[in-house]
Amino acid sequence: MFTDRLYESARPIWEAYLDHPFVKGIGDGTLELEKFQFFMRQDYLYLIDYCRVFALGSVKAKSLDTMTMFSELLHSTLSEEMELHRNYAERIGISREELEETKPSATLLAYTSYMLNKANQGSEAEVAACVLACTWSYNVIGLHLAEQNQGEKHEFYGDWIEMYASDEFSELASSLKKLINELADGLPEREKAHLEEIFIHTSKLEYMFWEMAWKQKMWVEEESFLNT
Numbered sequence: 001m002f003t004d005r006l007y008e009s010a011r012p013i014w015e016a017y018l019d020h021p022f023v024k025g026i027g028d029g030t031l032e033l034e035k036f037q038f039f040m041r042q043d044y045l046y047l048i049d050y051c052r053v054f055a056l057g058s059v060k061a062k063s064l065d066t067m068t069m070f071s072e073l074l075h076s077t078l079s080e081e082m083e084l085h086r087n088y089a090e091r092i093g094i095s096r097e098e099l100e101e102t103k104p105s106a107t108l109l110a111y112t113s114y115m116l117n118k119a120n121q122g123s124e125a126e127v128a129a130c131v132l133a134c135t136w137s138y139n140v141i142g143l144h145l146a147e148q149n150q151g152e153k154h155e156f157y158g159d160w161i162e163m164y165a166s167d168e169f170s171e172l173a174s175s176l177k178k179l180i181n182e183l184a185d186g187l188p189e190r191e192k193a194h195l196e197e198i199f200i201h202t203s204k205l206e207y208m209f210w211e212m213a214w215k216q217k218m219w220v221e222e223e224s225f226l227n228t
Ligand SMILES: Cc1ncc(CN)c(N)n1
Pocket: 043, 046, 047, 081, 133, 134, 135, 138, 206, 209
């Protein structure tokens, strides 16, 4: 299957997610709240543009089934995944307005601009390739952390793990994988390689997003006028 090829070509990056201190810190509950807060605020902005990419998928869909799938992903991100962020924000004293007013980091802008550019220029297959690493990798991470915790729910980070390990989220990841396998079937090698390149780029950007959150990096690492 095409998704096996994609996984193999991004395997070292995906293995590094599970080893990343930010991901491990969510898993064992040791992650500093300040880092998580930084992450959630950047991630909320990320999800707004991610929803726009799903909307482009619906526009470009060639069948009603594909249109429905993209619109389901859009709806569940807006109403369930972003609700997780709103709930966490409330628990740590950040209002909904403050969440939306977060200033974007360089990594966030690089990631969302890349996805929106590829999705705007490409076909439904390119749109699916843009969002595949995001949905699939969070599901892999969520399931890995849930398995490590063996059903014991951490009082703060437990909701995050539960969301990405849930049956509903696993189904979204599976339906995207199924779609890309169907769309890649019969494509010439040049076009498959292009989808693979998008998958590798977005996989790398996912890793950079964990790094950005761990270092709370806006533009440069040091205190600087660029970070305001
Ligand atoms: C950066 C990022 N990538 C993926 C996801 C999972 N939708 C997310 N919330 N944030």
